[in-house]
Amino acid sequence: MDIARSGWRTAASLPMAGRVGLFFVLLWLAIALFGPSLAPHDVGAVVSPDVFAPLSAAYPLGTDYLGRDMLSRILYAGRFTIGLALVAALAASVTGTTLALIAATAGGWVDEVTSRLMDAFISIPSKMLALVMVAAFGSSVGLLILTAALSYTPGAFRIARSLAVNVKTLEYVQAARARGERLAYIAGVEILPNMVNPMLADFGLRFVFVVLLLSGMSFLGLGVQPPDADLGSLVRENIGGLFEGAPAVVMPAIAIATLTVSVNLLIDALSGRATRASES
């Protein structure tokens, strides 16, 4: 398999930090895909009379404030966090990139209006927007995704627009214009392929931001609502165990940390590699 081999070669050429990042990213992907079927217990089942139990062979990550198995809860919550964040980040990146391509290729007042609109959006703090949205419409999964996507679209738009404007001035785009090509062709075929790599890196960063935003919302009790739980809600519901040093509050926090840090490490390593490749 060609893809597998080149993937392996890419992985082998990464610096140490990048490999660590890659390992945890793959681990979390596996958890998101298969986590619930690997979980030893049902997510809602109270399995132990002990609340805030320490690590043990029966409950590898301890139990929570009701005596539920922490490992199972994290496996389920991981899917929730990653799934929500992926959808929201993807929506933000795709919307941002599309708008940016339209703005950059059309130019003139289209560009002006879109850019100013995005500037207006960017001036709204994302947490405030999220709080207001939840206060107004009540929390639901759809609303959370919409809020996160809305908050991070302007950032993606800005990056994509500056990339597109740079590519647009290059002579091959000029040549396409002089050939009489339509704007849609210029945007999709001439410009887009040359900004995919930086946009992928940007997507990774947006994903991390969304994870943090959603976890923060859930920690405040405004995010994912019981009986469902994401990693942020796990921290919140077990906060009472903080002073007992219970693993139930530490473990989901560690989970959030490994997820976000590893994505960052991987992106840094990959984009660093891309720069080196273009230098030589």
Next chain:
Amino acid sequence: MEPLVQVEGLRVVVRKDGRDVPIVKDVSFAIPKGEVLALIGESGSGKTTIALTMLGYARRGCRIAAGSIRIGDTKVLALTPEQQYALRGRKVSYIAQSAAAAFNPVKTIMDQVVEGAMIHGTASRAAAEAKAVELFAALALPDPRGIGARYPHQVSGGQLQRLMAAMALITDPELVVLDEPTTALDVTTQIEVLRAFRKVVRERGTTAVYVSHDLAVVAQMADQILVLSDGEMREVGATADILERPTHPYTRSLLAAAAPQLRAGTATAAGTPLLEIRGLVAGYGRVDASGLPEKRILNDIDLTIARGRTVGVIGESGSGKTTLARVVAGLVPAARGTVLFDGKPLPTNLKARTREQFRRIQIVFQNADTVLNPAHTIERILARPLAFYHGMRGDEARKRIAELLDLVKMPAALAARRPAELSGGQKQRVNLARALAANPDLILCDEVTSALDTVVAAAILDLLAELRRELGVSYMFISHDISTVRAVCDEVVVLYSGCKVDSGSRAAITAPPFHPYADLLISSVPELRTGWLDGVPVRTVAAKKPAREGLCTFLDRCPVAIDGVCDREAPPRRALPGGKEILCHHTSSELEQLQAVDTSRPAPRQVA
């Protein structure tokens, strides 16, 4: 006497896929004190790599694998990093190609020029500044006392290049390395810089290594020439010997490519001209109430291209020649004037043009590196115009792509590659093939050979001439290089800051009378013989007051401006015998007299 610089068996390797690939192979040479050695060759021949080893430096990924370099009594390659630090800028200094990139924009020129002396502690600040002023004067810089207080953006490119020379000479180095110091400059500026370098090198007895791809420039500067290709020494010898009696075939091919060869066709104009431009005004920026753009680039341009003819447009950077091509291509709207294509008005707005109009006019851009989409294969790049204009797909298109590649003399196997895998010359061929795919009537060539090595450029020019013979296309050939224009064009238009100052048939730029600017331009092109620089009369004048609206745009630089006339009235468009037209107050006979001094202009050589 022992030579000052002695290089023996120099070998530089680059690490690629775990193996060492040599890029400089066993190079040896010696430079006696006070002499200039030129390293000449195409890009990738290793000339800059060798020049940098004089400073004990190899670029990232490269390594000096073997050999010895002695400068005076210093063994450069045996130095520790601290000793190298003391060597660089003190005993050996470096003048880079792009002065604009080498200066820090937020520090004054003086700060940067004396920096070397400060770092190495060779002089006190006051002494260094006094010396810098002396150097500024020697390099013929205007206002040697005041120029140091300015910032880099406040002086011109040619002045910056000379300031960099002052920076390099401030510590009285034993050896100066000049890396293509005039390549990025216009010819009229280049001659001033060369003259200044030459004077300083002679007066101070500087020993130098001069890197260049331009034999004619090197002929003026060097005592010895070392010819390189693929990192190997081809020939080394005294300048006159190399130029007049080259022994290596590679040197001969370089010399042959440097001399202008006539490639123009003989087609005669008949019927409606293919392209006719009348009173064109165009520019960039906001459009005012009367429809004129804020920054006017082109002023009242008339130009006619007959079927099957090549019209050359020549001028220095900023003269508006690229804008002219972009107006014809529809990329820049015209503010005034008409453009007729095949007798019918051509909309200057992209949206109003028909696909057929797009197809018949193709533009070929200058920079082969950015003109092909790096994400597409060559096949895809060529397939697009075929599908777009002719609806050609599948096998039919593939067959045509193979034909096109054959037409531009490229193997069909390259179709599967991406632009990054091709050389500069190959990319430019694909660029041309893409234009040809449309079966155009008119090709706008914007500096198509400027970024290429002489040998490759000559091949592209041959190709253009051949295509013209076979396909009967017309060209608008834009260039800053007069010998290229002279070689390929039937008619020539000289632009100076957006005005057409001189125009006529090819003969018009081979013999006087010329417009004073055209004269300056033509006489500034270095000739391929030693001693040319010393024989050429100084024609440039220090810039006087800037030209006023409506007056001759060349007024501030004109060596033959008439006081009381040129600074009062706009110059008339004057028709000269032989179909020439110039924009000048001087009459034909006056100009002929003024320009009769230099008669030794070599005529272009006819291709056998």
